[in-house]
Structures are given as C-alpha cells and as structure tokens.
Amino acid sequence: MVTFGERRNGFSFPDGENVDLFVLSDCLSEVAEACASWITRRFGKTGIEITRFGSLTGEDKIREALDEASRTGAVVLHCFLSGEYRRLVKETCLGQGTDEYDAFSPVLTGLETAAGQGPKEDRALLHPMDREYFRRVRAVEYTIAADDGGNPSILKEADVVIVGISRTGKSPLCMYLAHRGIMAANVPLVPGIEPPPQLFRIPRTRIVGLTRSPVSLGEIRTRRMSMMGLPPEESLYVRSEEIMREIDYASGIMENLGIVIFDVTKRAIEETAHEILALLAGATERHSFHGGAK
Structure with a gap:
C-alpha cells in the first residue's frame, strides 16, 4: 500500500461514485498540481478525488504508485522531467491497462522540434x-x-x-x-x-x-x-x-x-x-x- 500520497480535493458523484486521479511528479509537483486543480474546476460537478505523489525520484517508488493506481482503477496524470521516468510510467501503465496522461511530453516535443535539439537529461538538473x-x-x-x-x-x-x-x-x-x-x-x-x-x-x-x-x-x-x-x-x-x-x-x-x-x-x-x-x-x-x- 502506498503511504507517501497526499489525499485532497474529494468530490462526490450524485450517485456517490468517485473517480480517482493519481498525480505523479518529480521536481515538478507544482505543475502537476496545477493541472489537477484545473481538472477539478472543469469537472466540478463530477466526483474526482486526487492523490498526489510528489518528489518521486526512484523507479521503485514510481512502480509502487502505479501498482496502487492499477489496484484501485485510478487514472494517472504524470509530470516528469526525466525521459526515463516518463517512459517507465507509459510502459507500466500500458502493461497494467491503466489510463495515463503525460502533462509534460507535448511541451517538450514542441520545443524539441522548434529548437532542433532534445532536452538535457542530466539528473543533476532535475532537482535544483x-x-x-x-x-x-x-x-x-x-x-x-x-x-x-x-x-x-x-x-x-x-x-x-x-x-x-x-x-x-x-x-x-x-x-x-x-x-x-x-x-x-x-x-x-x-x-x-x-x-x-x-x-x-x-x-x-x-x-x-x-x-x-x-x-x-x-x-x-x-x-x-x-x-x-x-x-x-x-x-x-x-x-x-x-x-x-x-x-x-x-x-x-x-x-x-x-x-x-x-x-x-x-x-x-x-x-x-x-x-x-x-x-x-x-x-x-x-x-x-x-x-x-x-
């Protein structure tokens, strides 16, 4: 059972049913949380319960959170600077049948195309x-x-x-x-x-x-x-x-x-x-x- 998540912003469906949204991030917790908050505002009448997993800097912790998402049927929203972590989330969710949404890759892809080069993957840059x-x-x-x-x-x-x-x-x-x-x-x-x-x-x-x-x-x-x-x-x-x-x-x-x-x-x-x-x-x-x- 994941113990490092933070439960917040619970809303109830009229029939009492909820949608679980797991927000995973490394040093971009604020960005991920902003995305999640925007979602709850857009679907204010829907039951969305957010569980936040911030500062995930190891594969074991990421897998633990994803296993919990699979067990509970949660949707995963992730925001990782590390391409390695993004790939891990996508591959794991695909194998588990978990819906996942990458909040960061579209931006990186667009910038990579415009700049003609990819982002730096130096781990030392991930946690200033x-x-x-x-x-x-x-x-x-x-x-x-x-x-x-x-x-x-x-x-x-x-x-x-x-x-x-x-x-x-x-x-x-x-x-x-x-x-x-x-x-x-x-x-x-x-x-x-x-x-x-x-x-x-x-x-x-x-x-x-x-x-x-x-x-x-x-x-x-x-x-x-x-x-x-x-x-x-x-x-x-x-x-x-x-x-x-x-x-x-x-x-x-x-x-x-x-x-x-x-x-x-x-x-x-x-x-x-x-x-x-x-x-x-x-x-x-x-x-x-x-x-x-x-």
Whole structure:
C-alpha cells in the first residue's frame, strides 16, 4: 500500500461514485498540481478525488504508485522531467491497462522540434528546487538559533551578522535573508554589555550595522510596550536620552569595526535586504547607506 500520497480535493458523484486521479511528479509537483486543480474546476460537478505523489525520484517508488493506481482503477496524470521516468510510467501503465496522461511530453516535443535539439537529461538538473529548498531550511534553522545574540559560538558560520540596538529590525531582516538562503545572525548592542568576542573575529565584510532615528525608535518602542500591556511612560526604554545613549554606544562600536551601516528609518526590510545581498556578492562599495534622517 502506498503511504507517501497526499489525499485532497474529494468530490462526490450524485450517485456517490468517485473517480480517482493519481498525480505523479518529480521536481515538478507544482505543475502537476496545477493541472489537477484545473481538472477539478472543469469537472466540478463530477466526483474526482486526487492523490498526489510528489518528489518521486526512484523507479521503485514510481512502480509502487502505479501498482496502487492499477489496484484501485485510478487514472494517472504524470509530470516528469526525466525521459526515463516518463517512459517507465507509459510502459507500466500500458502493461497494467491503466489510463495515463503525460502533462509534460507535448511541451517538450514542441520545443524539441522548434529548437532542433532534445532536452538535457542530466539528473543533476532535475532537482535544483530541492537543493534550494534545503538550503533555505538550513538557513532558517541557523538564523533562529543565532537570533538576538544566541549561541555566539556559531557566529563564525554566518553568511552575515547584523548588529544594532533594540528595535532596529535585526530579527525580521535576518529572517527575510534566511528565506533567501542566507545564514544570518544578529547581535544586539547594549550599553554596559560587551559584545561577544566571537563578533570581532568575523571578517568585517560579513558584518552589517543597523541604525534608526531617535524619533522612530521612540515610537516603535512605545508601541511595543503598549502591545505588551506595559506603561511606556514609566520606562527608561522609551526615553529620548536613553535612546540617544544607546545610539551613541552602538555607533562607536560599528565605526570601530569599520562596517557598513544602514539607516533603516525610512527603509523597507526588502530594500535593506537587497542591499545586503548585493554587498555580500561584492557588488556594492563599502560605505554607509542612509535611508532617512538619523
């Protein structure tokens, strides 16, 4: 019995009878699912029950799914980049008497005719999305572990380390970068607390500083405390003199490090992230970027 399928989108015939549609794919799961969804919309009054088998990268798993389709009388819709897998599905379904529909070959055949050459069959080309997915997962896991100065011992593994005082947007920026595969750590700069020594061993090209205007910081911190149910007016955290003290302290450290400093007062996270990505790629000169008044 196949155990890796995902049952979804069940509809019932008026007489209670259903049609089973098995959707098989390798790294083109989204394409296959889009085809299946279109079918259910076109036959909305018909009982179509879809079982999805994604990321099928081995012949044994494909045969297992096809055996289940034969046993249940399901129709097979497949979308494989690999010509070897497409042939396997067609030959197996023909031998089992299973109806199969290839969602990808007509496109490839047309392009092959137009281009005068066939598609590449290099298996390494079939799963760039899988590799990218796992790279992002690893980056997110690292960024969570290295958030807010946590685990200084792993700072050396970071693609970039973001430093700044509280409420400059370090954590959301790091998470944005992580979802693009960048292992991003952040270290808070707090007066009276020495930054971890590991920070000063990181190459300066991999450290970025954030700053924000005192007025903006005061507003953000006040909203934060109100959301937490705390009285802002009684907290040193939101007072302008304390904010200025923190800014001066952080600026001194960042200037001593000789790192790029982004003023994020009027910057969207996406804008700063793209600048950092360019910086990491060596496409931006080392200087301070100012997106708003300090």
